[in-house]
Protein backbone atom coordinates (compact mmCIF):
# COMPACT_ATOMS: atom_id res chain seq x y z
CA UNK A 15 0.00 0.00 0.00
CA UNK A 16 1.35 3.37 -0.78
CA UNK A 17 0.33 6.66 0.70
CA UNK A 18 0.88 9.79 -1.30
CA UNK A 19 2.55 12.35 0.86
CA UNK A 20 1.74 15.98 0.15
CA UNK A 21 4.86 17.87 -0.76
CA UNK A 22 5.53 20.43 1.93
CA UNK A 23 7.27 23.52 0.66
CA UNK A 24 8.25 26.21 3.12
CA UNK A 25 6.34 29.32 2.13
CA UNK A 26 8.41 32.36 1.42
CA UNK A 27 8.86 35.33 3.71
CA UNK A 28 7.57 38.52 2.06
CA UNK A 29 8.21 42.13 2.94
CA UNK A 30 5.64 44.72 1.88
CA UNK A 31 6.49 48.43 2.10
CA UNK A 32 3.83 51.03 1.27
CA UNK A 33 2.96 54.31 2.98
CA UNK A 34 -0.69 53.78 2.00
CA UNK A 35 -1.98 51.87 5.02
CA UNK A 36 -5.09 50.60 3.22
CA UNK A 37 -3.08 49.03 0.41
CA UNK A 38 -0.58 47.72 2.97
CA UNK A 39 -3.28 45.95 4.92
CA UNK A 40 -4.99 44.54 1.88
CA UNK A 41 -1.71 43.20 0.46
CA UNK A 42 -0.73 41.66 3.82
CA UNK A 43 -4.09 39.95 4.11
CA UNK A 44 -3.99 38.52 0.61
CA UNK A 45 -0.48 37.20 1.03
CA UNK A 46 -0.96 35.87 4.57
CA UNK A 47 -4.03 33.99 3.37
CA UNK A 48 -1.80 32.38 0.75
CA UNK A 49 0.41 31.12 3.55
CA UNK A 50 3.32 33.54 3.24
CA UNK A 51 5.00 35.01 6.27
CA UNK A 52 4.37 38.70 5.76
CA UNK A 53 6.10 41.69 7.32
CA UNK A 54 4.31 44.95 6.54
CA UNK A 55 6.08 48.30 6.93
CA UNK A 56 4.48 51.67 6.21
CA UNK A 57 7.67 53.69 6.21
CA UNK A 58 10.32 53.55 3.52
CA UNK A 59 13.18 54.53 5.85
CA UNK A 60 12.31 51.65 8.14
CA UNK A 61 12.24 49.48 5.04
CA UNK A 62 15.93 50.29 4.60
CA UNK A 63 16.97 48.25 7.63
CA UNK A 64 14.80 45.38 6.40
CA UNK A 65 16.92 45.44 3.25
CA UNK A 66 19.78 44.06 5.37
CA UNK A 67 17.72 41.21 6.79
CA UNK A 68 18.82 37.93 5.18
CA UNK A 69 15.55 36.14 5.91
CA UNK A 70 13.34 37.78 3.24
CA UNK A 71 12.69 35.99 -0.03
CA UNK A 72 10.49 38.55 -1.78
CA UNK A 73 9.94 42.28 -1.28
CA UNK A 74 6.94 44.22 -2.61
CA UNK A 75 7.74 47.94 -2.68
CA UNK A 76 5.64 50.97 -3.44
CA UNK A 77 7.48 53.40 -5.70
CA UNK A 78 6.05 56.69 -4.53
CA UNK A 79 6.57 57.23 -0.82
CA UNK A 80 7.55 60.29 1.25
CA UNK A 81 11.14 60.53 2.61
CA UNK A 82 12.56 57.81 0.40
CA UNK A 83 11.40 56.44 -2.93
CA UNK A 84 10.75 52.79 -3.63
CA UNK A 85 13.42 52.97 -6.33
CA UNK A 86 16.03 53.86 -3.71
CA UNK A 87 14.80 51.01 -1.57
CA UNK A 88 15.08 48.68 -4.54
CA UNK A 89 18.67 49.78 -5.05
CA UNK A 90 19.41 49.16 -1.35
CA UNK A 91 18.04 45.62 -1.70
CA UNK A 92 20.01 44.90 -4.81
CA UNK A 93 23.13 46.08 -3.07
CA UNK A 94 22.90 44.26 0.25
CA UNK A 95 20.55 41.35 -0.55
CA UNK A 96 20.82 40.88 -4.30
CA UNK A 97 19.05 37.52 -4.21
CA UNK A 98 15.80 38.90 -2.77
CA UNK A 99 13.26 39.15 -5.60
CA UNK A 100 11.69 42.63 -5.66
CA UNK A 101 8.29 43.52 -7.08
CA UNK A 102 7.53 47.21 -7.56
CA UNK A 103 4.07 48.74 -7.46
CA UNK A 104 2.74 52.18 -8.16
CA UNK A 105 -0.45 54.04 -8.81
CA UNK A 106 1.28 56.25 -11.30
CA UNK A 107 2.26 53.80 -13.93
CA UNK A 108 4.43 55.04 -16.66
CA UNK A 109 6.48 52.92 -18.99
CA UNK A 110 9.65 54.79 -18.01
CA UNK A 111 9.47 53.91 -14.33
CA UNK A 112 8.75 50.30 -15.23
CA UNK A 113 11.81 50.16 -17.44
CA UNK A 114 13.90 51.92 -14.84
CA UNK A 115 12.79 49.47 -12.13
CA UNK A 116 13.55 46.40 -14.21
CA UNK A 117 16.90 47.87 -15.18
CA UNK A 118 17.68 48.34 -11.51
CA UNK A 119 17.00 44.66 -10.93
CA UNK A 120 13.27 44.43 -10.09
CA UNK A 121 11.66 41.11 -10.92
CA UNK A 122 8.21 42.45 -11.76
CA UNK A 123 6.12 45.58 -11.88
CA UNK A 124 2.48 46.02 -10.81
CA UNK A 125 0.06 48.93 -11.16
CA UNK A 126 -2.35 49.96 -8.45
CA UNK A 127 -5.20 49.47 -7.95
CA UNK A 128 -4.80 45.77 -8.81
CA UNK A 129 -7.31 44.57 -11.37
CA UNK A 130 -7.97 41.64 -9.06
CA UNK A 131 -6.25 40.14 -6.05
CA UNK A 132 -4.71 37.36 -8.12
CA UNK A 133 -2.37 39.84 -9.78
CA UNK A 134 -0.44 40.32 -6.57
CA UNK A 135 -0.45 36.70 -5.40
CA UNK A 136 0.58 35.47 -8.82
CA UNK A 137 3.51 37.88 -9.05
CA UNK A 138 4.67 36.96 -5.53
CA UNK A 139 4.28 33.23 -6.22
CA UNK A 140 6.44 33.48 -9.33
CA UNK A 141 9.07 35.58 -7.58
CA UNK A 142 9.14 33.19 -4.60
CA UNK A 143 9.55 30.22 -6.88
CA UNK A 144 12.45 31.85 -8.66
CA UNK A 145 14.11 32.65 -5.35
CA UNK A 146 13.55 29.10 -4.05
CA UNK A 147 15.06 27.62 -7.19
CA UNK A 148 18.11 29.80 -6.90
CA UNK A 149 18.54 28.92 -3.20
CA UNK A 150 18.25 25.26 -4.04
CA UNK A 151 20.83 25.49 -6.81
CA UNK A 152 23.25 27.30 -4.56
CA UNK A 153 22.71 24.79 -1.78
CA UNK A 154 23.33 21.85 -4.14
CA UNK A 155 26.43 23.50 -5.56
CA UNK A 156 27.81 24.06 -2.09
CA UNK A 157 26.96 20.54 -1.00
CA UNK A 158 28.68 19.12 -4.05
CA UNK A 159 31.68 21.29 -3.45
CA UNK A 160 31.99 20.16 0.15
CA UNK A 161 31.33 16.57 -0.75
CA UNK A 162 34.21 16.70 -3.18
CA UNK A 163 36.32 18.20 -0.46
CA UNK A 164 35.50 15.30 1.78
CA UNK A 165 36.44 12.77 -0.81
CA UNK A 166 39.70 14.64 -1.01
CA UNK A 167 40.72 14.00 2.59
CA UNK A 168 44.07 12.39 1.88
CA UNK A 169 46.44 10.39 4.07
CA UNK A 170 47.91 6.96 4.58
CA UNK A 171 49.82 7.33 7.83
CA UNK A 172 48.72 5.33 10.82
CA UNK A 173 47.65 8.53 12.58
CA UNK A 174 45.45 9.67 9.69
CA UNK A 175 43.94 6.22 9.29
CA UNK A 176 42.80 6.40 12.89
CA UNK A 177 41.34 9.85 12.21
CA UNK A 178 39.41 8.55 9.18
CA UNK A 179 38.06 5.68 11.24
CA UNK A 180 36.95 8.04 13.96
CA UNK A 181 35.29 10.36 11.42
CA UNK A 182 33.39 7.39 10.05
CA UNK A 183 32.17 6.31 13.48
CA UNK A 184 31.23 9.69 14.92
CA UNK A 185 29.35 10.77 11.79
CA UNK A 186 26.40 8.64 12.82
CA UNK A 187 26.05 10.11 16.28
CA UNK A 188 25.14 13.62 17.34
CA UNK A 189 27.84 13.77 20.01
CA UNK A 190 29.84 16.95 20.29
CA UNK A 191 33.31 16.73 18.78
CA UNK A 192 36.40 18.72 19.72
CA UNK A 193 39.07 18.83 17.03
CA UNK A 194 42.50 19.92 18.17
CA UNK A 195 45.56 20.42 16.03
CA UNK A 196 48.07 22.97 14.85
CA UNK A 197 47.09 25.52 12.22
CA UNK A 198 46.66 24.02 8.77
CA UNK A 199 46.34 20.39 9.88
CA UNK A 200 42.88 20.01 8.37
CA UNK A 201 40.51 20.72 11.28
CA UNK A 202 37.87 22.34 9.13
CA UNK A 203 38.17 19.66 6.48
CA UNK A 204 37.58 16.99 9.13
CA UNK A 205 34.60 18.91 10.56
CA UNK A 206 33.04 19.06 7.10
CA UNK A 207 33.82 15.40 6.55
CA UNK A 208 31.89 14.50 9.70
CA UNK A 209 28.91 16.62 8.66
CA UNK A 210 28.75 15.41 5.07
CA UNK A 211 28.93 11.78 6.17
CA UNK A 212 26.18 12.26 8.74
CA UNK A 213 22.40 11.98 8.34
CA UNK A 214 22.42 15.78 8.64
CA UNK A 215 24.24 16.21 5.33
CA UNK A 216 21.29 17.84 3.58
CA UNK A 217 20.98 20.45 6.32
CA UNK A 218 23.28 23.43 6.77
CA UNK A 219 26.91 23.27 7.83
CA UNK A 220 27.60 26.65 9.41
CA UNK A 221 31.22 27.58 10.14
CA UNK A 222 31.94 30.40 12.58
CA UNK A 223 35.39 31.83 13.14
CA UNK A 224 34.98 32.81 16.78
CA UNK A 225 38.18 34.85 16.98
CA UNK A 226 37.25 37.08 14.05
CA UNK A 227 34.45 38.84 15.94
CA UNK A 228 34.32 41.18 18.91
CA UNK A 229 32.72 39.81 22.08
CA UNK A 230 29.31 41.47 21.54
CA UNK A 231 29.23 40.68 17.85
CA UNK A 232 30.09 37.05 18.52
CA UNK A 233 27.16 36.70 20.92
CA UNK A 234 24.71 38.30 18.56
CA UNK A 235 26.05 36.30 15.59
CA UNK A 236 25.78 32.99 17.43
CA UNK A 237 22.53 33.50 19.30
CA UNK A 238 20.79 36.33 17.44
CA UNK A 239 19.35 39.45 19.01
CA UNK A 240 16.12 41.35 19.50
CA UNK A 241 15.48 44.76 18.05
CA UNK A 242 16.74 47.47 20.41
CA UNK A 243 18.76 45.15 22.65
CA UNK A 244 21.87 47.23 21.93
CA UNK A 245 22.83 50.22 19.81
CA UNK A 246 22.73 49.14 16.22
CA UNK A 247 20.23 46.34 16.78
CA UNK A 248 17.67 47.88 14.45
CA UNK A 249 15.76 44.68 13.78
CA UNK A 250 15.33 41.22 15.23
CA UNK A 251 18.05 38.95 14.04
CA UNK A 252 18.32 35.22 13.80
CA UNK A 253 21.52 33.73 15.21
CA UNK A 254 23.75 31.15 13.54
CA UNK A 255 22.55 28.43 15.90
CA UNK A 256 19.05 28.99 14.54
CA UNK A 257 20.40 29.09 10.99
CA UNK A 258 22.10 25.74 11.56
CA UNK A 259 18.94 24.10 12.92
CA UNK A 260 18.86 20.46 11.90
CA UNK A 261 22.48 20.66 10.76
CA UNK A 262 25.93 21.24 12.20
CA UNK A 263 27.63 24.32 13.58
CA UNK A 264 31.42 24.45 13.42
CA UNK A 265 32.89 26.69 16.11
CA UNK A 266 36.35 27.41 14.82
CA UNK A 267 39.23 29.04 16.75
CA UNK A 268 37.22 28.87 19.92
CA UNK A 269 40.15 28.72 22.34
CA UNK A 270 39.65 32.17 23.79
CA UNK A 271 35.97 32.99 23.58
CA UNK A 272 34.84 35.34 26.36
CA UNK A 273 33.51 33.98 29.65
CA UNK A 274 29.95 35.25 29.09
CA UNK A 275 29.73 33.53 25.72
CA UNK A 276 31.06 30.35 27.31
CA UNK A 277 28.10 30.38 29.70
CA UNK A 278 25.60 30.85 26.87
CA UNK A 279 27.26 28.11 24.88
CA UNK A 280 27.06 25.73 27.79
CA UNK A 281 23.35 26.40 27.99
CA UNK A 282 22.83 25.53 24.33
CA UNK A 283 24.78 22.32 24.75
CA UNK A 284 22.96 21.34 27.93
CA UNK A 285 19.41 22.37 27.14
CA UNK A 286 19.39 22.40 23.35
CA UNK A 287 17.90 25.87 23.38
CA UNK A 288 19.08 29.34 22.47
CA UNK A 289 18.06 32.72 23.74
CA UNK A 290 18.56 35.70 21.48
CA UNK A 291 20.36 38.63 23.09
CA UNK A 292 17.67 40.76 24.71
CA UNK A 293 14.95 38.11 24.39
CA UNK A 294 12.85 36.68 27.20
CA UNK A 295 12.00 33.41 25.58
CA UNK A 296 14.20 30.56 24.53
CA UNK A 297 14.00 28.65 21.27
CA UNK A 298 14.60 24.93 20.83
CA UNK A 299 17.31 24.12 18.34
CA UNK A 300 18.62 20.82 17.06
CA UNK A 301 22.23 21.51 16.20
CA UNK A 302 25.27 19.32 16.29
CA UNK A 303 28.32 21.14 17.58
CA UNK A 304 31.83 20.56 16.30
CA UNK A 305 34.47 22.79 17.86
CA UNK A 306 38.07 23.34 16.86
CA UNK A 307 41.04 24.97 18.46
CA UNK A 308 44.72 25.36 17.74
CA UNK A 309 45.57 26.24 21.33
CA UNK A 310 45.78 23.61 24.03
CA UNK A 311 42.34 23.76 25.64
CA UNK A 312 43.41 21.54 28.51
CA UNK A 313 45.94 24.16 29.46
CA UNK A 314 43.43 27.00 29.02
CA UNK A 315 41.09 25.05 31.28
CA UNK A 316 43.77 24.58 33.94
CA UNK A 317 44.61 28.27 33.83
CA UNK A 318 40.95 29.11 34.35
CA UNK A 319 40.54 30.77 30.96
CA UNK A 320 38.19 28.09 29.74
CA UNK A 321 35.28 26.70 31.76
CA UNK A 322 35.83 23.16 32.87
CA UNK A 323 32.15 22.15 32.43
CA UNK A 324 32.14 23.56 28.89
CA UNK A 325 35.37 21.75 28.11
CA UNK A 326 33.87 18.40 29.06
CA UNK A 327 30.66 19.16 27.17
CA UNK A 328 32.65 19.91 24.02
CA UNK A 329 35.20 17.19 24.41
CA UNK A 330 32.77 14.26 24.29
CA UNK A 331 34.67 12.97 21.30
CA UNK A 332 38.18 14.19 20.84
CA UNK A 333 39.98 14.26 17.50
CA UNK A 334 43.65 15.13 17.66
CA UNK A 335 45.11 15.99 14.26
CA UNK A 336 48.83 15.25 13.98
CA UNK A 337 51.15 17.88 12.56
CA UNK A 338 52.58 17.15 9.12
CA UNK A 339 56.06 16.73 10.67
CA UNK A 340 54.79 13.76 12.60
CA UNK A 341 53.63 11.96 9.47
CA UNK A 342 56.12 12.57 6.63
CA UNK A 343 54.84 9.46 4.87
CA UNK A 344 51.71 11.46 3.96
CA UNK A 345 53.72 14.18 2.23
CA UNK A 346 54.27 12.51 -1.18
CA UNK A 347 50.59 11.58 -1.29
CA UNK A 348 49.42 15.08 -0.37
CA UNK A 349 51.93 16.72 -2.72
CA UNK A 350 50.73 14.64 -5.68
CA UNK A 351 47.14 15.27 -4.70
CA UNK A 352 47.64 19.05 -4.71
CA UNK A 353 49.70 18.83 -7.90
CA UNK A 354 46.78 17.14 -9.65
CA UNK A 355 44.33 19.74 -8.37
CA UNK A 356 46.38 22.83 -9.28
CA UNK A 357 47.72 21.50 -12.59
CA UNK A 358 44.11 20.81 -13.56
CA UNK A 359 42.97 24.21 -12.41
CA UNK A 360 45.69 26.01 -14.34
CA UNK A 361 45.43 23.77 -17.36
CA UNK A 362 49.08 22.67 -17.12
CA UNK A 363 50.44 19.29 -18.12
CA UNK A 364 52.26 18.51 -14.91
CA UNK A 365 52.17 15.20 -13.15
CA UNK A 366 55.64 14.51 -11.82
CA UNK A 367 57.62 15.80 -8.88
CA UNK A 368 61.37 15.23 -9.29
CA UNK A 369 63.17 13.07 -6.75
CA UNK A 370 65.13 16.03 -5.45
CA UNK A 371 62.04 18.19 -5.05
CA UNK A 372 60.17 15.38 -3.34
CA UNK A 373 63.03 14.89 -0.89
CA UNK A 374 63.03 18.55 -0.03
CA UNK A 375 59.28 18.38 0.53
CA UNK A 376 59.51 15.28 2.68
CA UNK A 377 62.10 16.73 5.02
CA UNK A 378 60.81 20.30 5.39
CA UNK A 379 59.56 21.50 8.76
CA UNK A 380 56.06 22.51 7.61
CA UNK A 381 55.25 24.93 10.40
CA UNK A 382 52.04 25.72 8.46
CA UNK A 383 51.30 22.02 7.97
CA UNK A 384 49.10 20.86 5.08
CA UNK A 385 48.06 24.40 4.18
CA UNK A 386 51.71 25.41 3.72
CA UNK A 387 52.38 22.33 1.59
CA UNK A 388 49.32 23.15 -0.52
CA UNK A 389 50.57 26.71 -1.04
CA UNK A 390 54.06 25.53 -1.96
CA UNK A 391 52.67 23.15 -4.59
CA UNK A 392 50.32 25.77 -5.99
CA UNK A 393 53.25 28.16 -6.33
CA UNK A 394 55.41 25.48 -7.96
CA UNK A 395 52.68 24.73 -10.51
CA UNK A 396 52.58 28.40 -11.44
CA UNK A 397 56.37 28.64 -11.73
CA UNK A 398 57.14 25.36 -13.44
CA UNK A 399 58.13 25.73 -17.08
CA UNK A 400 58.62 22.01 -17.68
CA UNK A 401 56.51 18.90 -17.29
CA UNK A 402 57.73 18.24 -13.79
CA UNK A 403 58.17 20.09 -10.52
CA UNK A 404 61.89 20.55 -9.92
CA UNK A 405 63.82 21.68 -6.90
CA UNK A 406 64.11 25.20 -8.27
CA UNK A 407 60.32 25.53 -8.41
CA UNK A 408 60.21 25.34 -4.61
CA UNK A 409 60.68 28.35 -2.32
CA UNK A 410 64.16 28.96 -0.96
CA UNK A 411 63.35 27.92 2.58
CA UNK A 412 62.12 24.52 1.44
CA UNK A 413 65.02 24.10 -0.99
CA UNK A 414 67.65 25.13 1.51
CA UNK A 415 66.38 22.45 3.76
CA UNK A 416 67.71 20.09 1.18
CA UNK A 417 70.81 22.02 0.13
CA UNK A 418 71.70 22.64 3.73
CA UNK A 419 71.32 18.97 4.48
CA UNK A 420 72.13 19.37 8.13
CA UNK A 421 68.67 20.84 8.52
CA UNK A 422 67.06 17.51 7.86
CA UNK A 423 64.53 17.38 10.58
CA UNK A 424 65.65 14.71 12.96
CA UNK A 425 62.27 15.10 14.54
CA UNK A 426 60.49 14.06 11.38
CA UNK A 427 63.02 11.32 10.72
CA UNK A 428 62.21 9.83 14.09
CA UNK A 429 58.82 8.89 12.72
CA UNK A 430 60.28 6.78 9.96
CA UNK A 431 61.64 3.22 10.08
CA UNK A 432 65.42 3.19 10.66
CA UNK A 433 66.39 2.14 7.14
CA UNK A 434 64.26 4.84 5.54
CA UNK A 435 65.44 7.49 8.01
CA UNK A 436 69.06 6.59 7.42
CA UNK A 437 68.63 6.77 3.66
CA UNK A 438 67.07 10.22 3.90
CA UNK A 439 69.77 11.48 6.26
CA UNK A 440 72.49 10.05 4.00
CA UNK A 441 71.05 11.73 0.95
CA UNK A 442 70.79 15.01 2.82
CA UNK A 443 74.39 14.68 3.89
CA UNK A 444 75.53 13.87 0.36
CA UNK A 445 73.75 16.84 -1.09
CA UNK A 446 75.28 19.15 1.44
CA UNK A 447 78.70 17.62 0.96
CA UNK A 448 78.50 18.00 -2.80
CA UNK A 449 77.36 21.60 -2.58
CA UNK A 450 80.17 22.43 -0.18
CA UNK A 451 82.73 20.74 -2.42
CA UNK A 452 81.55 22.61 -5.48
CA UNK A 453 81.53 25.86 -3.65
CA UNK A 454 85.11 25.28 -2.55
CA UNK A 455 86.25 24.44 -6.07
CA UNK A 456 84.36 27.41 -7.51
CA UNK A 457 82.08 25.12 -9.47
CA UNK A 458 84.86 23.14 -11.11
CA UNK A 459 83.59 19.58 -11.24
CA UNK A 460 86.93 17.96 -12.01
CA UNK A 461 88.73 19.51 -9.11
CA UNK A 462 85.78 18.87 -6.80
CA UNK A 463 85.80 15.20 -7.76
CA UNK A 464 89.52 15.09 -7.26
CA UNK A 465 89.29 16.69 -3.85
CA UNK A 466 86.65 14.15 -2.84
CA UNK A 467 88.73 11.29 -4.17
CA UNK A 468 85.78 10.14 -6.24
CA UNK A 469 85.71 8.94 -9.79
CA UNK A 470 84.72 11.88 -12.01
CA UNK A 471 81.84 10.25 -13.86
CA UNK A 472 80.50 8.86 -10.62
CA UNK A 473 80.69 12.34 -9.20
CA UNK A 474 78.79 13.84 -12.14
CA UNK A 475 76.10 11.23 -11.84
CA UNK A 476 75.58 12.28 -8.24
CA UNK A 477 75.43 15.94 -9.14
CA UNK A 478 72.78 15.15 -11.70
CA UNK A 479 70.87 13.05 -9.27
CA UNK A 480 70.84 15.82 -6.70
CA UNK A 481 70.08 18.50 -9.24
CA UNK A 482 72.95 20.61 -7.95
CA UNK A 483 74.83 20.54 -11.24
CA UNK A 484 72.65 23.04 -13.14
CA UNK A 485 73.20 25.78 -10.66
CA UNK A 486 76.75 25.29 -9.60
CA UNK A 487 78.54 23.88 -12.61
CA UNK A 488 80.14 26.36 -14.98
CA UNK A 489 78.67 26.33 -18.45
CA UNK A 490 80.64 24.33 -20.97
CA UNK A 491 82.71 22.59 -18.37
CA UNK A 492 83.08 18.83 -18.78
CA UNK A 493 80.47 18.72 -21.53
CA UNK A 494 82.28 15.85 -23.17
CA UNK A 495 81.80 13.75 -20.06
CA UNK A 496 79.38 10.88 -20.31
CA UNK A 497 76.96 10.48 -17.47
CA UNK A 498 77.22 7.12 -15.87
CA UNK A 499 73.70 5.75 -15.97
CA UNK A 500 74.58 2.68 -13.97
CA UNK A 501 72.48 1.42 -11.08
CA UNK A 502 71.48 4.17 -8.69
CA UNK A 503 72.77 3.14 -5.31
CA UNK A 504 71.71 6.42 -3.79
CA UNK A 505 75.05 6.59 -1.99
CA UNK A 506 78.53 7.86 -2.76
CA UNK A 507 80.88 4.98 -3.32
CA UNK A 508 84.24 6.01 -2.02
Ligand SMILES: Nc1ncnc2c1ncn2[C@@H]1O[C@H](COP(=O)(O)OP(=O)(O)OP(=O)(O)O)[C@@H](O)[C@H]1O
Nearest residue numbers: 166167168196197198199200201202203308384385
Ligand atom coordinates in the same frame (compact mmCIF):
# COMPACT_ATOMS: atom_id res chain seq x y z
N1 LIG B 1 44.28 15.34 4.90
C1 LIG B 1 44.11 16.29 3.98
N2 LIG B 1 43.92 15.95 2.70
C2 LIG B 1 43.76 16.90 1.76
N3 LIG B 1 43.78 18.21 1.99
C3 LIG B 1 43.97 18.62 3.26
C4 LIG B 1 44.14 17.68 4.32
N4 LIG B 1 44.32 18.36 5.47
C5 LIG B 1 44.25 19.67 5.15
N5 LIG B 1 44.03 19.84 3.82
C6 LIG B 1 43.92 21.12 3.11
O1 LIG B 1 44.78 22.03 3.75
C7 LIG B 1 44.18 23.31 3.90
C8 LIG B 1 44.07 23.66 5.38
O2 LIG B 1 43.12 22.81 6.01
P1 LIG B 1 42.07 23.37 7.10
O3 LIG B 1 41.58 24.71 6.70
O4 LIG B 1 41.06 22.32 7.33
O5 LIG B 1 43.06 23.51 8.34
P2 LIG B 1 42.77 24.02 9.83
O6 LIG B 1 43.31 23.01 10.74
O7 LIG B 1 41.33 24.36 9.94
O8 LIG B 1 43.68 25.31 9.89
P3 LIG B 1 43.53 26.63 10.84
O9 LIG B 1 43.78 26.22 12.24
O10 LIG B 1 44.60 27.55 10.34
O11 LIG B 1 42.15 27.16 10.62
C9 LIG B 1 42.83 23.22 3.22
O12 LIG B 1 42.93 23.71 1.91
C10 LIG B 1 42.53 21.75 3.23
O13 LIG B 1 41.71 21.40 2.14
Ligand SMILES: [Mg+2]
Nearest residue numbers: 198201202266
Ligand atom coordinates in the same frame (compact mmCIF):
# COMPACT_ATOMS: atom_id res chain seq x y z
MG1 LIG C 1 40.43 26.28 10.22
